[in-house]
Amino acid sequence: MIELVIQQRRKDLGGFEVGRVLPYAPRRMVGPFIFFDHMGPARFDPGFPANVDVRPHPHIGLSTLSYLFEGQMTHRDSVGAHQEIKPGEVNWMTAGKGVTHSERFEHLRSHGGAMDGIQAWLALPEAQEEVDPSFVHFDAEDLVSHTEKDGLRAVLIAGEVFGAKSKVPIHSPLFYVHWTLPAGARGQLPAEYPERAAYVARGQVEVDGRTYDQGQMLVFAPGQPVVFTGVTDAIVMLLGGEPLGPRFIEWNFVSSSKDRIEQAKADWRAGRMKLPDADDQEFIPLPGDPPPEANPMS
Numbered sequence: 001m002i003e004l005v006i007q008q009r010r011k012d013l014g015g016f017e018v019g020r021v022l023p024y025a026p027r028r029m030v031g032p033f034i035f036f037d038h039m040g041p042a043r044f045d046p047g048f049p050a051n052v053d054v055r056p057h058p059h060i061g062l063s064t065l066s067y068l069f070e071g072q073m074t075h076r077d078s079v080g081a082h083q084e085i086k087p088g089e090v091n092w093m094t095a096g097k098g099v100t101h102s103e104r105f106e107h108l109r110s111h112g113g114a115m116d117g118i119q120a121w122l123a124l125p126e127a128q129e130e131v132d133p134s135f136v137h138f139d140a141e142d143l144v145s146h147t148e149k150d151g152l153r154a155v156l157i158a159g160e161v162f163g164a165k166s167k168v169p170i171h172s173p174l175f176y177v178h179w180t181l182p183a184g185a186r187g188q189l190p191a192e193y194p195e196r197a198a199y200v201a202r203g204q205v206e207v208d209g210r211t212y213d214q215g216q217m218l219v220f221a222p223g224q225p226v227v228f229t230g231v232t233d234a235i236v237m238l239l240g241g242e243p244l245g246p247r248f249i250e251w252n253f254v255s256s257s258k259d260r261i262e263q264a265k266a267d268w269r270a271g272r273m274k275l276p277d278a279d280d281q282e283f284i285p286l287p288g289d290p291p292p293e294a295n296p297m298s
Helices: 106-111 258-270
Strands: 002-007 009-012 017-022 033-044 054-059 062-070 073-077 082-085 090-094 099-104 113-123 134-138 144-147 153-161 174-181 186-189 195-202 204-207 210-213 216-220 226-230 234-241 248-250 253-255
Touching (some): 033 062, 033 195, 054 258, 062 073, 062 153, 082 090, 090 099, 106 113, 174 226, 195 226, 204 234, 210 216, 253 258
Antiparallel strands (some): 017 033, 033 113, 054 099, 062 090, 073 082, 073 099, 090 134, 174 234, 186 226, 195 216, 248 253
């Protein structure tokens, strides 16, 4: 039933740790999900340094999906979006042929508090890798949710599963669900998609007679439903979908073509990708490049 267990790898991104889950060498993708980071959990005091922010940077060939359990972030991008995201909300940005954006922790810097959430990237089908970039936001009340009698609560973030469909404008068949399981609650992941996984974001769950802990992603063989039991109060993220075929990933770029990634690198290095109007005073240089002069791309 379980093909692989992936343990998150903690990475310090400059004063803020994330748990990197995907990509992973033995399993690069699950359905269209090609990148999966657990941001935090962390707690900040007011006035923490600005190097924790994610400065403007580029993407191609993917959609990004931000979802928080705690905290608050500010998104700004080159299509003009300026959007706060709070717990239970969705920020969905499609990079397509190219977008730049930043994610800053301005509210937390002013007030302090916890930060805990998931940043996922989803590869685009080859025919849509060069679509125009776009951004949409969904409040928590826009998402489909359901609570079982034993307290299990399911929130459908994106895609279609359990007979429900999300409003988030996906590009290929997929599902992404936030499960809250009280201790002793049981839930079943159906077998309708060929690639499926579950990430334990908090607590412990039992699957097939074994216990799995926070920070572990379980990747399932196709064809059979999977039953979960909460060992403790737990949060589980269910994800997967139809496979898209292999993708190349380098830095923030995803594509079915190595040449397209090289072009994106050249475009970023040469300043041909527009920065967000509301955040154009700095950017992250291409890895390996020297630090930029002051505001060369404004």
